Amino acid sequence: MTTAITRRLTHVSVLGHVTMGCVILVCAILSGCGSQSSGRMAPSSVTGDEPIITTYEVDESIFPNPERxxxxxxxxxxxxxxxxxxxxxxxxxxxxxxxxxxxxxxxxxxxxxxxxxxxxxxxxxxxxxxxxxxxxxxxxxxxxxxxxxxxxxxxxxxxxxxxxxxxxxxxxxxxxxxxxxxxxxxxxxxxxxxxxxxxxxxxxxxxxxxxxxxxxxxxxxxxxxxxxxxxxxxxxxxxxxxxxxxxxxxxxxxxxxxxxxxxxxxxxxxxxxxxxxxxxxxxxxxxxxxxxxxxxxxxxxxxxxxxxxxxxxxxxxxxxxxxxxxxxxxxxxxxxxxxxxxxxxxxLGARIILHESRISNRAQAGGGLRVRLILENAGFAALYNARHVDIVLTNDATGQDVRLPTGMDPRLWKPRERHQLWLVLQLPADVPPGSYTAHLHLADAAPALREDPRYAIRVASSGVWDEMTGLNRLAAGIIVEAAP
The missing domain is CATH 3.20.20 (TIM Barrel)
Structure with missing residues (x-):
């Protein structure tokens, strides 16, 4: 399975986001494409962090996913x-x-x-x-x-x-x-x-x-x-x-x-x-x-x-x-x-593999959290209905979730390609300090289904899926500090 998919890869796309209140999209696919922006987060709002680097094994099992x-x-x-x-x-x-x-x-x-x-x-x-x-x-x-x-x-x-x-x-x-x-x-x-x-x-x-x-x-x-x-x-x-x-x-x-x-x-x-x-x-x-x-x-x-x-x-x-x-x-x-x-x-349909994540080990409330993901669509097709791509931070002590929308359109994750997502996501100013675990949530776009794990996409990477929440675990031990 893995060999067959790997030999069919055609190219890598690079996608980046900077967020400040609303999502700002900057997109480049190898030779480049159009970009849209409405502002930029000040560099000082991203702390001098070190990334937590996690690599993931491919999950070759057969499992259900919505709409395919x-x-x-x-x-x-x-x-x-x-x-x-x-x-x-x-x-x-x-x-x-x-x-x-x-x-x-x-x-x-x-x-x-x-x-x-x-x-x-x-x-x-x-x-x-x-x-x-x-x-x-x-x-x-x-x-x-x-x-x-x-x-x-x-x-x-x-x-x-x-x-x-x-x-x-x-x-x-x-x-x-x-x-x-x-x-x-x-x-x-x-x-x-x-x-x-x-x-x-x-x-x-x-x-x-x-x-x-x-x-x-x-x-x-x-x-x-x-x-x-x-x-x-x-x-x-x-x-x-x-x-x-x-x-x-x-x-x-x-x-x-x-x-x-x-x-x-x-x-x-x-x-x-x-x-x-x-x-x-x-x-x-x-x-x-x-x-x-x-x-x-x-x-x-x-x-x-x-x-x-x-x-x-x-x-x-x-x-x-x-x-x-x-x-x-x-x-x-x-x-x-x-x-x-x-x-x-x-x-059949899209099969999203998460290969690597790099996430800031520290961030400040109201500041920026750097996230880099390397994904691959090993399926026959792309997604065809709209879907949210969110990073969800779960407080390790309280279980409270902080949802960080990326504004990415996963329908653009075409088959036979690897995709690199470069994100700077703004944390709410009132996020409680503490240790957090980061997740990737590929949620249904409909408000009534967004929190239903049966309609969330499971990535084909081992040990990351939580069927009770519909979240794909990225990394633990992210420290959020109070705003200065």
Whole structure:
């Protein structure tokens, strides 16, 4: 595991912060990037300290983390109230929550009791410490008994249903990991129907979905060509997400990709070879997109392309974050037999390794605390939802925590890179003197989940994780002195 990851590292980024009341960001990635600042802490406010240097061993075990990994397929409106047991039993933190509306294909509006069951599903996910991948669906079989004769409900009905669901999505956005576009085509997979095959109507519908879902959540679409058509440019090209507009809330930055026949044929059963682009060009396009958006899906058949050697390379190239834990069973069994299942489980999504920390051994209340961290993202992908990066000082005598926000965006910790964080964090003027232990807290951005350890990220370094608090221990024996 370690050797495989190390050989794939591409470069090191250097990130630095100076804080004074609010967070000030100065960022450089090797050759440099833009910087933002609104002031600087006076050098005299940082004491003449010596660093406490700690190195950490890599933890190669398989453990759960939020918003990534293998998911469990379930109907959201029929969610098991004990779904959280999957965290311990299978390391699963994601539910693929289908909103199955086949019974309401001809109903102008969804009934109140159905909406209540959908809302209850989100509440169960919250109570159980899970997050939901949301997809709406109206079934998969038409009059002929299979998907080839499937027809969508009237578009006006679908839009009405989504409008009804939108307030529920908004109320539970914090426990939604992402949306799969859904609603259109058999299984909600955007193929085989009039609406799915009409670029203009599809474009309008995707923008409607973007309007009806929370601004801070991504929507993934089934085919690369669909996003290209949705964001077609006047010159015949198309808009793409890049480092300049990633995480901006712009429409193009909110649309990612999923593949429900991953590595299952030469064109992934119709996923590629659309719109005059072959597999190689489509995968290259996806690799650029998914560096800044979320990607996942499932396999649908055993095929030579999903042999372990090729599968790992493609999951890495496409920055895979999530996969179906139950489909396709032959492919999952093959990965176990060929020996790559452990690596897939470890590396889906982001896997943050803490290699070294250097922290001031002394600081003054109201003064600066120097922190340097060396991290590595050994996962296939970057984080895709916003998250706090805080240094938490715990008073060794009282247990009182002092939270020092860094303002860092961990979504910028891209895979196949090491990242050096240089921080000067201002302590509150009233922090009690004493001995403190420093922790790294990668907390959920939602206020309701920020203190919930089930939604905090565990780093892949041995002996640092506290499952009761969600904190990753950095170093002990930091002395805070009273202000002069």
């Amino acid at each position: 990994g293998f998911y469990k397929y379930m109907n959201l409106h029929e969610l098991d109230p004990e779904i959280g047991a999957l965290r311990e039993a299978e390391g699963i933190t994601l539910v693929w929550g289908r909103i199955h509306m086949a019974a309401y294909r001809e109903e102008e509006f969804l009934p109140a009791d159905f909406l209540a069951h959908v809302e209850r599903g989100f509440q169960i996910a919250r109570d159980q410490g899970m997050k939901v991948i949301v997809r709406g669906s109206y079934g998969s079989r038409g009059p002929g008994g299979d998907y080839t004769t499937y027809a969508d409900p009237a578009e006006a009905i679908i839009r009405n249903h989504i409008t009804q669901l939108a307030p529920i999505f908004a109320a539970h956005a914090d426990v939604i990991a992402l949306f799969e576009a859904g609603f259109i085509g058999p299984w909600g997979e955007w193929h085989s129907t009039e609406l799915a095959n009409d670029p203009d109507r599809s474009r309008s519908f995707v923008h409607f979905l973007l309007e009806q879902t929370p601004m801070d959540r991504m929507i993934v679409v089934r085919y690369p060509l669909l996003k290209q058509q949705v964001f077609a440019a006047a010159d015949g090209g198309f808009e793409q997400v890049s480092s300049t507009n990633a995480y901006s809330g712009e429409a193009v930055a909110r649309v990612g990709h999923h593949n429900d026949c991953l590595l299952s044929s030469e064109d992934d059963v119709g996923t590629y070879d659309r719109g005059g682009m072959d597999r190689e060009r489509e995968v290259t396009y996806l690799a650029q997109e998914t560096l800044h958006t979320v990607f996942g899906g499932e396999s649908c058949a055993d095929y030579t392309l999903n042999d372990c050697a090729r599968a790992i390379d493609e999951l890495e190239m496409l920055h895979a974050t999530y996969l179906n834990s139950g489909w396709h069973p032959d492919v999952l069994a093959k990965w176990t037999q060929q020996g790559c299942m452990d690596e897939v489980q470890q590396r």
